Amino acid sequence: xxxxxTIEGAGGPxxxxxxxxxxxxxxxxxxxxxxxxxxxxxxxxxxxxGSGKSTLLLCLAGILRPDSGTVRYRGQALSDMAxxxxxCLRREEFGFVFQFGxxxxxxxxxxxxxxxxxxxxxxxxxxxxxxxxLLTKLEVEDRAGKRVGEMSGGQAQxxxxxxxxxxxxxxxxxxxxxxxxxxxxxxxxxxxxxxxxRERGTTVVLVTHEPRIAAYxxxxxVVRDGRISQHAVVx
Amino acid sequence: MNLLRFLGLGGRVALSGxxxxxxxxxxxxxxxGLGVALLLGSLAFDHAIQAGAVREAARYPxxxxxxxxxxxxxxxxxxxxxxxxxxHDVWLIALHGRGRAPxxxxxxxxxSTGQVFVSPGLATLLDSPSGSLLAPRLGGSVAGxxxxxxxxxxxxxxxxxxxxxxxxxxxxxxxxxxTGGSKQSFSMLTPGSLIVLGLAILAFLFPVALxxxxxxxxxxxxxxxxxxxxxxxxxxxxxxxxxxxxEAAMVAVLGAIIGCLLFLLGxxxxxxxxxxxAGWFPSELWPQPVAAAAVLLIVPxxxxxxxxxxxxxxxxxxxxxxxxxxxxxxxxxxxCVGLAGALALGFAALGHAWVMRQRSxxxxxxxxxxxxxxxxGLVGEAGWVxxxxxxxxGSRTRSVSAQLGARRMEADPGSANRVVAGIAxxxxxVGLGQAVALADARDRSGMTYxxxxxxxxxxxxxxxxxxxxxxxxxxxxxxxxxxxxVLSVRLTRQEPSGGVTLKxxxxxxxxxxxxATLERIRNAVGWxxxxxxxxxxxxxxxxxxxxxxVAHVAQAISLVILLVTAAxxxxxxxxxxxxxRRPLAVLSAIGARRSTLRRSILVQVxxxxxxxxxxxxxxxxxxxxxxxxxIGERGLLPLRPLAELTVAVGVVVLAVTGLAMPWAGWTRRxxxxxxx
Ligand SMILES: Nc1ncnc2c1ncn2[C@@H]1O[C@H](COP(=O)(O)OP(=O)(O)OP(=O)(O)O)[C@@H](O)[C@H]1O
Ligand SMILES: [Mg+2]
Numbered sequence: 001x002x003x004x005x006t007i008e009g010a011g012g013p014x015x016x017x018x019x020x021x022x023x024x025x026x027x028x029x030x031x032x033x034x035x036x037x038x039x040x041x042x043x044x045x046x047x048x049x050g051s052g053k054s055t056l057l058l059c060l061a062g063i064l065r066p067d068s069g070t071v072r073y074r075g076q077a078l079s080d081m082a083x084x085x086x087x088c089l090r091r092e093e094f095g096f097v098f099q100f101g102x103x104x105x106x107x108x109x110x111x112x113x114x115x116x117x118x119x120x121x122x123x124x125x126x127x128x129x130x131x132x133x134l135l136t137k138l139e140v141e142d143r144a145g146k147r148v149g150e151m152s153g154g155q156a157q158x159x160x161x162x163x164x165x166x167x168x169x170x171x172x173x174x175x176x177x178x179x180x181x182x183x184x185x186x187x188x189x190x191x192x193x194x195x196x197x198r199e200r201g202t203t204v205v206l207v208t209h210e211p212r213i214a215a216y217x218x219x220x221x222v223v224r225d226g227r228i229s230q231h232a233v234v235x
Numbered sequence: 236m237n238l239l240r241f242l243g244l245g246g247r248v249a250l251s252g253x254x255x256x257x258x259x260x261x262x263x264x265x266x267x268g269l270g271v272a273l274l275l276g277s278l279a280f281d282h283a284i285q286a287g288a289v290r291e292a293a294r295y296p297x298x299x300x301x302x303x304x305x306x307x308x309x310x311x312x313x314x315x316x317x318x319x320x321x322x323h324d325v326w327l328i329a330l331h332g333r334g335r336a337p338x339x340x341x342x343x344x345x346x347s348t349g350q351v352f353v354s355p356g357l358a359t360l361l362d363s364p365s366g367s368l369l370a371p372r373l374g375g376s377v378a379g380x381x382x383x384x385x386x387x388x389x390x391x392x393x394x395x396x397x398x399x400x401x402x403x404x405x406x407x408x409x410x411x412x413x414t415g416g417s418k419q420s421f422s423m424l425t426p427g428s429l430i431v432l433g434l435a436i437l438a439f440l441f442p443v444a445l446x447x448x449x450x451x452x453x454x455x456x457x458x459x460x461x462x463x464x465x466x467x468x469x470x471x472x473x474x475x476x477x478x479x480x481x482e483a484a485m486v487a488v489l490g491a492i493i494g495c496l497l498f499l500l501g502x503x504x505x506x507x508x509x510x511x512x513a514g515w516f517p518s519e520l521w522p523q524p525v526a527a528a529a530v531l532l533i534v535p536x537x538x539x540x541x542x543x544x545x546x547x548x549x550x551x552x553x554x555x556x557x558x559x560x561x562x563x564x565x566x567x568x569x570x571c572v573g574l575a576g577a578l579a580l581g582f583a584a585l586g587h588a589w590v591m592r593q594r595s596x597x598x599x600x601x602x603x604x605x606x607x608x609x610x611x612g613l614v615g616e617a618g619w620v621x622x623x624x625x626x627x628x629g630s631r632t633r634s635v636s637a638q639l640g641a642r643r644m645e646a647d648p649g650s651a652n653r654v655v656a657g658i659a660x661x662x663x664x665v666g667l668g669q670a671v672a673l674a675d676a677r678d679r680s681g682m683t684y685x686x687x688x689x690x691x692x693x694x695x696x697x698x699x700x701x702x703x704x705x706x707x708x709x710x711x712x713x714x715x716x717x718x719x720x721v722l723s724v725r726l727t728r729q730e731p732s733g734g735v736t737l738k739x740x741x742x743x744x745x746x747x748x749x750x751a752t753l754e755r756i757r758n759a760v761g762w763x764x765x766x767x768x769x770x771x772x773x774x775x776x777x778x779x780x781x782x783x784x785v786a787h788v789a790q791a792i793s794l795v796i797l798l799v800t801a802a803x804x805x806x807x808x809x810x811x812x813x814x815x816r817r818p819l820a821v822l823s824a825i826g827a828r829r830s831t832l833r834r835s836i837l838v839q840v841x842x843x844x845x846x847x848x849x850x851x852x853x854x855x856x857x858x859x860x861x862x863x864x865x866i867g868e869r870g871l872l873p874l875r876p877l878a879e880l881t882v883a884v885g886v887v888v889l890a891v892t893g894l895a896m897p898w899a900g901w902t903r904r905x906x907x908x909x910x911x
Contacts, residue, residue: 063824091826102821104639106646111638118635119827147646
């Protein structure tokens, strides 16, 4: 669709945040935070509860507007974009996985997964075909015609991962995608997400509490009190 | 657990859920209050109507004198005259008492000759600048007022005139004996208007009940989670159900209180409207205590019953509600019921000659029975049909918004189903009621047939008639030429209503067209006749007034139904969005346009209303055609009212969608994405 910024940032990070500050009343959620995410990188955001990870993720994705500081995607400041352009950007370039409650309960799994494609104007039949293929890859094709209420937590999360992947986004933002799953199921879902991301060269920004999950990432970043406290590159 | 603590817990269940459950309690109580207020209001009007009818009956004569019989001792003879003055209906009763004569209500004694007792309305008219034109008709001097217990309405224009037989052409023969009035009051309502009235009350109460049920189902998920938490804390299922009952009882009592307050407010406000103040005695505009008590007991009891029955289906387990699976919607059976009714009506229509030949109750039983069967089928299948439509749209549509809206309806069709059933039945009944009322008006306009020659007369003509012409000499009408403003008088044997008399009983009076001349002619015609302008006869012939009133009443009813139903739809739509705010916020996050969400709401609102309208309109047309065919009357298809309803439903769809928009915008807020 038109309106998608297509100018490649010259060699710089794909997503770049600089001096981000975000307050909620008296609470300072982000405090002048600066972070770059390279194209194709899988980045894990760690940190104690309430340190500002989710806020950062929402700012990076252009869902939340920071009080000050800028987020650039391919060199373009998100704050310069109109709401319609941002919406379009999220639809075509970004994918999202949250901890829970993200599937529309009235729609079946296939319909939920095909939604991003349909929102971008693809034919329903085609979109659902691709969705079914992806569900098969994530091993939940038997739940394709079911609604969230008829799925286990792990199955629902796999459907959510499929939905994040289907439009082949450049960046996937995942906020504790395995937070509501037991560790075994969590690892399976995480493995599926990251395998698909690596296969396609998708950039992933992943918020997690669990070091075991973070271990899948190329790089771990710890957020503390709204700032980056330490960089660590996993070999 | 001791009772007080238990009660407190029930109250907390009702109110502790934050804004959502407060809104639920408030909406439920408001709906119950509205229903209670409507019931109390209609009971109050019913009481006032009946009281007025009883007072009117108290004036009625009881017996006729035999020819040549003299007036007995201790009796009252009365003559009635209904005349018109400047467009007002004036009702005069002439009285002559002998001995200890029975006294009609409102006065202390039978007036002696020349004495006139007047209602406040008549007194005002007499005191008005043109009152001197009316005074001659009374033929006496005002001796005092008629007390309220002798009046049908406070503003009634009514008078008792004391006379002597022989005066003003009043003979013993056409006088009637007053024997203390009739005990049997006559309803002023025709069958047609009774049907309309019954439908009106039903039409008002049905959507209100719908609204209350919608309100009880609000924020179900959140509520069930809370109840599950209470069970987890150790309450038994029976205790939880008890809490639900206490909560419902509290809401019901609150609703009853609100209803009383609303009724008082509505009563005070409506008495400020001059038409209401003129038509009703405030002291009678109260429901009868027994009826009011019944309403205040039955409505809360019904609410409690509904809550308990509703909770029976809800199994609250400590682990939260058992996972919901898609249930198959029932409906096919109801289609059969409706079809059976339709077939019965169809056969009755085909063999209508045979049906109508049966003994008295049988045709009625067949028509009403088949009609009710058809309606029951309609109620039962309406929700199922709209669910089916939503399912087909949801699985076939290519538009994301239609998919979202239709699937939403399909997944949780409860409140939409109730709306569909309600609107479908009401459209059917309003359509049928309109058809009946239109036919009724048509039949009555046939009764007030006006001879063609009246229509050709010039506008300044007045037709003067004398009744009982053996007593009154019709030739006296020729004296009208002496009335100032009268240009010519011509006697005729033709009556304006089409009859022909042996001797002339009507006069065609050409006047200067002044209103005062008409009143002078009426004065001159006197008690045994009346005079009306040509325009009066012409307007009687068209009888458009009744039809217009019926149409207005039906329009008002449809409007109220639609408004209350729209409120239910709005509440359940917004509630659905609130319960799904997280997935909706995620939808926005993954790039759904604002307009996509808006259109999905439009679809979600439009499907049930469109299905309801379609079912209701076809039901109305089918019932009208078959019922009228069975009773062998020419039916009128209520096409115009149905077309108007269609437009109104369209407006409602847009209005509900528009009003739900702010919440659609609200679900885009990013902070909903934070874990709760
Ligand atoms: N919408 C909001 N309104 C008020 N305060 C908020 C809001 N969103 C976040 N906060 C506050 O901002 C701070 C950062 O929140 P954030 O959700 O980013 O933390 P987090 O690192 O994701 O924590 P967790 O690991 O528990 O999810 C917290 O103190 C939180 O209370
Ligand atoms: Mg978080």
